[in-house]
Amino acid sequence: MRSSIDRFIVEELSSIVGEENIVFGLDRVESYLLDETPPPIRPEPCRDIVVVKPASTEEVSAILKLASDRMIPVFPRGGGTGLVGGCIPTRSGIVLCLERMNRIEIDIDNMIAEVEAGATLHDLIEAADKADLFFPPHPGDEYAQIGGLIACNAGGARAVRTGVMRNYVRGIEAVLPTGDVLKLGGKLLKNNTGYDIMQLIVGSEGTLAVITKAFIRLYPKLPFSITMVVPFDSRSKALKTVPAIMKSGITPLALEYVERIPVELSASRLGLEWPCRDGEAFLIIILAEQDEDYLYRLCEKLLDICLEFGSFEPIVAERRDEQDRILKIRSEIYTALKPGMVDILDVTVPPASIGLLMDRVEEIARSYGTYLPAYGHAGDGNIHVHIMREEGWDTRIYDDIRDRIYSVALELGGVITGEHGIGFVRKSSLLRFSNPVYIDLIRRIKQIFDPNNILNPDKLLP
Numbered sequence: 001m002r003s004s005i006d007r008f009i010v011e012e013l014s015s016i017v018g019e020e021n022i023v024f025g026l027d028r029v030e031s032y033l034l035d036e037t038p039p040p041i042r043p044e045p046c047r048d049i050v051v052v053k054p055a056s057t058e059e060v061s062a063i064l065k066l067a068s069d070r071m072i073p074v075f076p077r078g079g080g081t082g083l084v085g086g087c088i089p090t091r092s093g094i095v096l097c098l099e100r101m102n103r104i105e106i107d108i109d110n111m112i113a114e115v116e117a118g119a120t121l122h123d124l125i126e127a128a129d130k131a132d133l134f135f136p137p138h139p140g141d142e143y144a145q146i147g148g149l150i151a152c153n154a155g156g157a158r159a160v161r162t163g164v165m166r167n168y169v170r171g172i173e174a175v176l177p178t179g180d181v182l183k184l185g186g187k188l189l190k191n192n193t194g195y196d197i198m199q200l201i202v203g204s205e206g207t208l209a210v211i212t213k214a215f216i217r218l219y220p221k222l223p224f225s226i227t228m229v230v231p232f233d234s235r236s237k238a239l240k241t242v243p244a245i246m247k248s249g250i251t252p253l254a255l256e257y258v259e260r261i262p263v264e265l266s267a268s269r270l271g272l273e274w275p276c277r278d279g280e281a282f283l284i285i286i287l288a289e290q291d292e293d294y295l296y297r298l299c300e301k302l303l304d305i306c307l308e309f310g311s312f313e314p315i316v317a318e319r320r321d322e323q324d325r326i327l328k329i330r331s332e333i334y335t336a337l338k339p340g341m342v343d344i345l346d347v348t349v350p351p352a353s354i355g356l357l358m359d360r361v362e363e364i365a366r367s368y369g370t371y372l373p374a375y376g377h378a379g380d381g382n383i384h385v386h387i388m389r390e391e392g393w394d395t396r397i398y399d400d401i402r403d404r405i406y407s408v409a410l411e412l413g414g415v416i417t418g419e420h421g422i423g424f425v426r427k428s429s430l431l432r433f434s435n436p437v438y439i440d441l442i443r444r445i446k447q448i449f450d451p452n453n454i455l456n457p458d459k460l461l462p
């Protein structure tokens, strides 16, 4: 494999995308070397790269053909909001930025958005809103791009009601490492044409193909919403309420778990105040419906369930600005914790086992004399446990804590990641916590798509 980018390659790439859409030179590529992975576990980037910004699927295809012919590694990059080092260039090669491909067209009658890969989540939410439609998923950072969200099969707070990215992707246009263009699905709600390669590409973390366009399902707007913050005096009580809510027949738009230390840290960083004086652990429940009376009936029923499970008096936010403030505090917890963080985990267990998982996490924390802050998507069984820096600890202790949490998740029928994926940082854990038959199969699939291993090498595959 080639060890450095020479000026002939840069000239050839310039002839495809235009000189103004190339970033080259060690001092100019700095912002393309990072993502949001916590620094202690982030991979060391390779600086010997050229950043290329195509404007069309044809240009992406020409770039990949060139890379394939010359065996140059290609690192697809979306918004750089990933948490496992997925888009970080780890070898000399091309960083492929899709940001110029950001067109969105909405087919109102079919309720489908045709979106280029570089459009951001923010762009899609806005475009859907203008068309009087709704894109429900909300993976935390709105600067994530559609290509990145699909490549990571992102989830987020609202997956509990209508699912994760893969449930919204109805069609895909993608370019294979050879430069061949693949078009799958479309404005369809059903498609049983052979093996579902489209869903294989969803969640493949830029290792099988470069996504250039997608057809995304939209929903009618839900005009009425309420955000409740329900306080409990312990993690355990809060989380034991979750299965009762899910069984009640009410499916909230979001059912999130947070706790006092992280939310107060986040609120004070934002200059805001957390609305609950009582309680240590909280459920944030968002209800959204077409009909206002129905919404309030659901709200009353939910409040009864929470009180039955020992909650303190909940806060019910009805005004848009109040609801937005609560969500803002929730969304910024990661940023608030980041300076003291070693890792953010996203183990996922069957939803009814979330209380058991967190009891075991608490035991692990106690045995190390540490606090493992946790928050996340309680309704999906997907909680983010954070391993924080401790004076005098070395990598072995952090690794040990991570492995023990992974083992508990697997014991409970769960997985090591429900959202963030494998990327660079979870490769060895994937190997350790997966069936060898599965590992062999994914290696062979990678070989079929990318025989020269040029597309996002060093990622996902152990």
Ligand SMILES: Cc1cc2nc3c(=O)[nH]c(=O)nc-3n(C[C@H](O)[C@H](O)[C@H](O)COP(=O)(O)OP(=O)(O)OC[C@H]3O[C@@H](n4cnc5c(N)ncnc54)[C@H](O)[C@@H]3O)c2cc1C
Binding pocket: 035, 036, 075, 076, 077, 078, 079, 080, 081, 082, 083, 085, 086, 087, 098, 117, 138, 139, 140, 141, 143, 144, 145, 146, 147, 148, 149, 150, 151, 152, 153, 154, 155, 156, 157, 205, 206, 207, 209, 210, 211, 212, 331, 334, 335, 419, 420, 423, 456, 459
């Ligand atoms: C504050 C915060 C909150 C978050 N909350 C959530 C959450 O609730 N749920 C959740 O699931 N995630 C969450 N994330 C993680 C992150 O936003 C998602 O993983 C997102 O999908 C990454 O998209 P991106 O465009 O930034 O991709 P990048 O970080 O740029 O890349 C991620 C991976 O996708 C690949 N990729 C990017 N674009 C393409 C493409 N066009 N074709 C093929 N491969 C591509 C890259 O090679 C890489 O492997 C959060 C992150 C932050 C910082």
